[in-house]
Amino acid sequence: MKHFRQELWFNTPHRRDYLNITPQVEELVAKSGIRNGLCLVNAMHITASVYINDAEPGLLQDYDAWLQRLAPFNASSDVASGGYRHNATGEDNADAHLKRQVMGREVVVAITDGQLDFGPWEQIYYAEFDGRRRKRVLVKIIGE
Amino acid sequence: MKHFRQELWFNTPHRRDYLNITPQVEELVAKSGIRNGLCLVNAMHITASVYINDAEPGLLQDYDAWLQRLAPFNASSDVASGGYRHNATGEDNADAHLKRQVMGREVVVAITDGQLDFGPWEQIYYAEFDGRRRKRVLVKIIGE
Amino acid sequence: MKHFRQELWFNTPHRRDYLNITPQVEELVAKSGIRNGLCLVNAMHITASVYINDAEPGLLQDYDAWLQRLAPFNASSDVASGGYRHNATGEDNADAHLKRQVMGREVVVAITDGQLDFGPWEQIYYAEFDGRRRKRVLVKIIGE
Numbered sequence: 001m002k003h004f005r006q007e008l009w010f011n012t013p014h015r016r017d018y019l020n021i022t023p024q025v026e027e028l029v030a031k032s033g034i035r036n037g038l039c040l041v042n043a044m045h046i047t048a049s050v051y052i053n054d055a056e057p058g059l060l061q062d063y064d065a066w067l068q069r070l071a072p073f074n075a076s077s078d079v080a081s082g083g084y085r086h087n088a089t090g091e092d093n094a095d096a097h098l099k100r101q102v103m104g105r106e107v108v109v110a111i112t113d114g115q116l117d118f119g120p121w122e123q124i125y126y127a128e129f130d131g132r133r134r135k136r137v138l139v140k141i142i143g144e
Numbered sequence: 145m146k147h148f149r150q151e152l153w154f155n156t157p158h159r160r161d162y163l164n165i166t167p168q169v170e171e172l173v174a175k176s177g178i179r180n181g182l183c184l185v186n187a188m189h190i191t192a193s194v195y196i197n198d199a200e201p202g203l204l205q206d207y208d209a210w211l212q213r214l215a216p217f218n219a220s221s222d223v224a225s226g227g228y229r230h231n232a233t234g235e236d237n238a239d240a241h242l243k244r245q246v247m248g249r250e251v252v253v254a255i256t257d258g259q260l261d262f263g264p265w266e267q268i269y270y271a272e273f274d275g276r277r278r279k280r281v282l283v284k285i286i287g288e
Numbered sequence: 289m290k291h292f293r294q295e296l297w298f299n300t301p302h303r304r305d306y307l308n309i310t311p312q313v314e315e316l317v318a319k320s321g322i323r324n325g326l327c328l329v330n331a332m333h334i335t336a337s338v339y340i341n342d343a344e345p346g347l348l349q350d351y352d353a354w355l356q357r358l359a360p361f362n363a364s365s366d367v368a369s370g371g372y373r374h375n376a377t378g379e380d381n382a383d384a385h386l387k388r389q390v391m392g393r394e395v396v397v398a399i400t401d402g403q404l405d406f407g408p409w410e411q412i413y414y415a416e417f418d419g420r421r422r423k424r425v426l427v428k429i430i431g432e
Contacts, residue, residue, distance in 0.1 A: 001145045001289045001325075001431065001432050003324040003325065003431070003432070005324075005398065005400055005405070036147040036149075036286070037145075037147065037286055038182065038184060038284070038286055038326065040326060040396055040398055042396075042397075042398075043407075044406070044407025044408075044410065045407050045408075045409070046340065046341045046342050046407075046409050046410060051245065051249070052190065052249050053190045053241055053244070053245070054190050054230075054241060056230055056233060058221075058228070058229035058230040058231075058232055058233060058238075059228075059229070059230040059238065059241055061229045062228045062229050062230050062238050062241070062242065063241075063242070063245075065223070066215065066242055070214070070358070071354065077346075079353070084346070084347075084350045085346035085347070085349045085350050086342075086344055086346040086347040086350050087346075088346055089344060089346060094346075094347065094350050097341055097342060097347055097350070097351075098350065098351070098354055100341070101339065101341070101351075101390060101391055101392070102245060102246065102390065103245055104245070104248065104249075104392065105339070105340050105392075105395065106395065106396060107249065107250065108184055108186075108250060108252050108396050109186075110149065110184055110186075110282055110284035112149055112284070117149070117282060117284065118188070119187075119188025119189050119190075119280065119282075120188075120189075121189070121190050122188065122190060136407065138398055138405060138407075140326070140398035140400070140405065142286075142324070142325055142326055142430075142431060143145065143147065143286060144145050144147075145289045180291040180293075180430070181289075181291065181430055182326065182328060182428070182430055195389065195393070196334065196393050197334045197385055197388070197389070198334050198374075198385060200374055200377060202365075202372070202373035202374040202375075202376055202377060202382075203372075203373070203374040203382065203385055205373045206372045206373050206374050206382050206385070206386065207385075207386070207389075209367070210359065210386055214358070246389060246390065247389055248389070248392065248393075251393065251394065252328055252330075252394060252396050253330075254293065254328055254330075254426060254428035256293055256428070261293070261426060261428065262332070263331075263332025263333050263334075263424065263426075264332075264333075265333070265334050266332065266334060286430075287289065287291065287430060288289050288291070
């Protein structure tokens with residue numbers, strides 16, 4: 001069994017951003033030399049997601065609007081006015097911890113014949129919900 | 145290390161359907177000859193989910209009604225009237241891309257002694273949110 | 289390739305509870321002797337989740353309040369009054385099957401140099417949505 005590990009670093013310009021990281025992951029799969037196995041890609045921070053879906057700009061806006069409806073940004077810790085208890089710690093990112101649960105922490109992708117084994121439209125995204133600082137994603141591949 | 149790969153194809157009669165695919169996955173685990181390892185089962189399309197939960201018809205109806213509340217079907221691209229920007233591409237399935245994020249893309253199941261290592265009620269479902277056409281699921285197993 | 293399997297058992301005092309199980313999983317990683325690979329941690333029951341996020345008491349309360357908004361507890365099977373069809377089986381836990389889909393069934397964590405390969409704040413939680421009885425989590429590790 002072979003194993004490979006590398007981090008990808010991001011510093012997004014906005015609080016929330018959606019980055020297609022498929023090319024970077026493909027490069028690491030090639031670099032690993034692993035032909036058949038599993039590739040784990042996970043956010044190493046708890047206010048960001050890694051997910052697989054469409055590279056379509058309208059959909060990215062739909063996701064963002066929808067996540068704001070399901071878990072609205074609110075910097076306050078006053079629950080009665082829509083705030084979150086977590087923000088009593090002095091942070092303002094409770095909503096980001098919730099949004100990340102909807103979109104997920106990680107994806108596991110099959111590696112077949114040295115490639116990400118994808119359907120026609122699958123793309124790997126890094127979804128940032130509390131950006132404007134350096135954060136990272138882990139890529140771990142095992143196989144042979 | 146051994147590895148095994150096979151696709152399962154579906155063409156559901158309705159836009160949304162929930163199929164118990166546990167027997168098909170069990171067959172592939174047996175066919176793989178792998179006794180201990182990990183089994184990845186993922187939708188290869190981005191408007192469908194693979195998830196693990198109960199084989200109970202009432203619950204399937206509850207899931208469907210709940211997902212319609214969280215991300216209602218709306219073929220329009222007029223956001224003001226509840227539509228989705230993604231549908232400006234000419235598609236009508238933006239809601240399916242959202243529903244799939246709630247239910248997830250994939251499951252990873254332990255293989256122990258040649259079996260899916262499941263608790264008493266775990267069943268693998270294929271959830272289709274934009275059906276009535278041929279779509280597929282990937283099963284990739286690694287282990288020994 | 290090496291493989292390791294062990295169950296963790298819980299019996300939470302309340303219907304809903306959130307337990308940090310990182311120390312138990314770390315112990316099993318050490319016990320496995322596996323230095324590089326993948327560690328799957330999944331709920332073996334379908335009304336509980338395993339997820340990774342912050343060990344911050346305010347956030348746990350936020351999660352609980354938020355999940356109650358997204359999928360409120362309602363013991364009834366009368367859909368018109370906010371109940372769930374699943375509860376017509378005689379159970380009262382349909383909401384738990386929904387909450388678990390938001391928070392997820394499983395996490396897959398990289399093992400690097402014999403450790404959980406985590407970012408600074410990642411902690412593994414067991415989220416119980418229908419507790420007060422013995423339930424379990426599976427830890428399966430493969431690697432070398």
